[in-house]
Amino acid sequence: MRPPFSITDKMLKLTVEITQAVTLLELQHQRDLHLRKENRIRSIHSSLAIEQNTLSLEQVTAIIAGKRVLGEPKEIREVQNAYEAYEEVFKFDPYSIENLLAAHRLMTKGLVKESGAFRERDVGVYDGNGTVVHIGARPQFVYGLVDDLFKWAKKTDIPALIKSCVVHFELEMIHPFLDGNGRMGRLWQNLLLAKWQPVFEWIPIESQVHNPV
Template sequence: MQKYPFQITTEILNLVAEICELTGQLSTHSKLNNSPQLRRTNRIKTIYSSLAIEQNTLTLDQVTAVISGKRVLAPPKDIAEVQNAYEIYDRLDTLDPYSVDNLLLAHEVMTRGLVDESGEFRSRSVGVVDNHGNVLHVGTLPAYVPGLVSELLDWVKNNPRHILIKSCVFHYEFELIHPFADGNGRIGRLWHTLLMSKWNPIFAWLPIESMIHDRQEEYYRAFNVANVAEDSTVFVTFMLEAIRDTMLEVIDGSVTVKQSKSEKAATRENTVMNYLNNNGEITNSDVRKLLNVSVATANRILNTMVEKGLIIRFRSGRSWAYRKR
């Protein structure tokens, strides 16, 4: 029996191939390679989103201010979470992703001054809870945690599967073990990023956590489905899609276009309206193909057009579609 059950589906293989292709594009052409400001912006988005998933109350502007050393009126705990997260993400390239000691160090920095067992595996039983307070899973008994974490890191290091797949499996299995009293989600997402960044450094600067934050309900649902099935395939697929879509958004934002933002938005809206003139209705998938954008960008375009009164949304079968008002 496979130690960490998951299936290598055609969808997963296609996602890995697509991500590999996008990695080449980002490594060759992206502004991430020569824009410290863009990297900093993405890092701030990453920290804001990962903490927001765990109910941190600071806005993106407030997180930016804290990282810039400015005074912010907010709960001290939330400010400390931002400062700690920024410190450990800034040290990402110094961490060994297969070291238990480094994992504990990351937890110590991430939770410094915030939890009793900072930098230590938990000594009591805990459960995995979604953002509605529903218990999704009861963590491993404390006595087994150190050994299971060590085994998991060894598996990721030595298994021949592609690191894109292994890092997603790690993310799921790490949350299943739930090795810390607090901070498991933050550390799990950090370590997922670390594992991928050792394959290609570009992943250290991609705000994948921002996409997870946007799809938080799906994130928890994928974990829950995988937990019930005792197989992480659904979660691995979800995470690969989130990685792929994050990369598409970064590429979309990095393309040099002489149009202003308003001109670009108008061009896209005109393209959508022309499509509707010829076809009557349009879906998110149609917009993605039509404009070569990600799922999130297509949603943003369509929602903006709805707000402007250009189109209306309606139920078409099991999904949503849009038509002219």
């Protein structure tokens, strides 16, 4: 089933502009291996910071380099897990539920009991005042909704830039996991974009979400 969205003229215009910019970036990233590594670290730092991880970019860089860092063990583990997930995910099939669960297992191992599994109970998203702002799909419908979403995404001919946004949005709406939904949504959008243009493996789009210009 097609997710409910409309393609506007502005979206198509931006798609063309981004495609042109990506072509130039690909040439730059092919030449600069240091930049690729640096951007991967920025992606991880920003994605975790959105989830309230307090480690600085310098601390994240040190952890990935194998250095000892003073910090909360949970936050350090989040960095280590995210790095492993980003290192592996671009080999995955973005339309495979098994691969989605495998990526979640990498992202959350040692942090949640339900690592690598869809949730089996209801879940809600709350704002800073404790008010419910979103209720995820009932657990018995999660697998079917994700399956429908991936089947649609695999078949659709809409531009990859738009498709990746729709998939990201719908995953957050379904909220398939008890924890890690935000990180997984951003990771899966990266994967979809990288399958279209490999340079997206190294573009820190999470940084723009964390610190929009």
